[in-house]
Amino acid sequence: MTVKPTATESLPDDVILSVENLEVCFGSSAAKAVRAVQGVSFQIRRGETLALVGESGSGKSVTAMTVMRLTEYDGARITGGRILMRLKDGGITDLTKLSEKRMEVLRGFEFSIVFQDPMSSLNPVFTVGDQIAEVITRHQGKSPREARDIALNVLKLVRVPDAARRLDQYPHQLSGGMRQRVMIAIALACRPSLMILDEPTTALDVTIQAQILDLVRALQREIGMSVLFITHDMGVVAEIADRVCVMLKGEIVESGSVNQIFVDPRHRYTRALISAVPRLGSMADKDAPEKFPLVIYDAEASQPEVAA
Ligand SMILES: Nc1ncnc2c1ncn2[C@@H]1O[C@H](COP(=O)(O)OP(=O)(O)O)[C@@H](O)[C@H]1O
Ligand SMILES: [Mg+2]
Structure with missing residues (x-):
């Protein structure tokens, strides 16, 4: 039996996700509409980190949440463009056209998202094991026993030490870094082809941040999934990305390979972001690692500001 393609759209063979000319607005009437994202286009290839x-x-989170079709819950509307996704069955579908019911089937299974704050994403009244097992039973129809075994393996995959004991713990019993590993485990449980991470390390201290970045890189090598990694930090970009899209005021102002962006940045804002990354050796007199400053771009100012 041949698998029926989900739709008749087409994509280059190695492309998993293609966002084309996306426009997202907040506000109910056209008069009050605030355009949060406009003309945003990018593609993610198989096994690539963008x-x-x-x-x-x-507009980074709005872009990511719109791919998941979750911005609608915040009152946003997709007012233009397409989001083509290659599904595991080989079909290609325009996510902007799907019903909420269909999206519920796809979220967690075809793609998943990890947010900045694992405490507010995890449910405090369920154990870690139950929360991982829940996605497995929901999407894969496994028995509770099978789901628990898979949950244990996924916890091991994200390098949670003493995984068997952790399964029965509650979120508040874990450190911030461990909670973020659990969130990644939930996102990975059904082996999606795309994982979106929205500032996953911003709330963590730099040492834990480095461990999570190492983990994402290792997982990507092991599983071969594609990653959309959202950050305001060019240091993180250098660590993790293959390609980069730079967003400013709802638009992509520059994109290219990570090498191209760092060696030959074209947009003034990209240069400002890069200039906020500490130079090699500049941390020599510091006792501890530090977070990079936020860059605030003011098109009118002669020099972009770097916040302390
Ligand atoms: N819930 C919301 N209601 C109205 N406007 C919003 C909402 N969320 C985001 N926006 C608008 O979208 C813009 C982009 O937000 P966001 O994507 O969250 O930025 P970031 O790049 O920090 O993730 C904001 O500046 C704001 O104008
Ligand atoms: Mg955001």
Whole structure:
């Protein structure tokens, strides 16, 4: 029996996700509409990490949440463009056209998202094991016993030490870094082809941040999934990305390979972001690692500001 393709759209063979000319507005009437994202286009290839970088409010989360079709819950509307996704069955579908019911089937199974704050994403009244097992039973129809075994393996995959004991713990019993590993485990449980991470390390201290970045890189090598990694931090981009899209005020102002972006940045804002990354050796007199400053872009100012 041949698998019926989900739709008749087409994509280059190695492309998993293609966002084309996306426009997202907040506000109920056309008169009050605030355009949060406009003309945004990018593609993610199989096994690739694409970083979406830009200052706070530039439209990174709205872009990611719209791919998941979750911005609608915040009162946003997709007012233009397409989001083509290659599904595991080989079909290609335009996510902007799907019903909420269909999206519920796809979220967690075809793609998943990890947010900045694992405490507010995890449910405090369920154990870690139950929360991982829940996605497995929901999407894969496994028995509770099978789901628990898979949950244990996924916890091991994200390098949670003493995984068997952790399964029966509650979120508040874990450190911030461990909670973020659990969130990644939940996102990975059904082996999606795309994982979106929205500032996953911003709330963590730099040492834990480095461990989580190492983990994402290792997982990507092991599983071969594609990653859309959102950050405001060019240091993180350098660590993790293959390609970069720089966002400013709802638009992508520059994109290219990570090498191209760092060696030959074209946009003034990209240069400002890069200049905020500490130079090699500049941390020599510091006792501890530090977070990079936020860059605030003011098109009118002669020099972009670097916040302390
Ligand atoms: N819930 C909301 N209601 C109205 N406008 C919003 C909402 N969320 C985001 N926006 C608008 O979208 C813009 C981009 O936000 P966001 O994507 O969250 O930025 P970031 O790049 O920091 O993730 C904001 O500057 C704001 O104008
Ligand atoms: Mg955001």
